Amino acid sequence: MTRPPWxxxxxxxxEPYAEYKYFDAMDDTPAGRKTRRLNLVNRxxxxxxxxxxxxxxxxxxxxxxxxxxxxxxxxxxxxxxLMGKLRSERGHGNE
Numbered sequence: 001m002t003r004p005p006w007x008x009x010x011x012x013x014x015e016p017y018a019e020y021k022y023f024d025a026m027d028d029t030p031a032g033r034k035t036r037r038l039n040l041v042n043r044x045x046x047x048x049x050x051x052x053x054x055x056x057x058x059x060x061x062x063x064x065x066x067x068x069x070x071x072x073x074x075x076x077x078x079x080x081x082l083m084g085k086l087r088s089e090r091g092h093g094n095e
Contacts, residue, residue, distance in 0.1 A: 014039060023078070036054075038053070039051055062083075
């Protein structure tokens with residue numbers, strides 16, 4: 001099955017939440033939702049390369065990378081920093 005050329009790309013205007021060296025965290029939280037959902041958008045290509053959202057089973061924010069993406073330790077450190085900001089915003093400190 002061939003994917004359309006826009007597959008995996010940001011198609012709508014999302015609100016910026018945070019900027020990092022290689023990706024921007026764009027707020028894609030549905031209306032009425034208590035916790036944020038952030039799409040991580042590659043600053044070079046515009047592709048969505050992952051998502052950070054609340055994982056209710058673990059009662060914390062988790063990172064969900066897109067298939068076939070590669071993450072360096074620096075990029076993962078930025079994701080860790082982003083999740084720390086979300087934890088602080090929620091009032092959970094360093095759980």
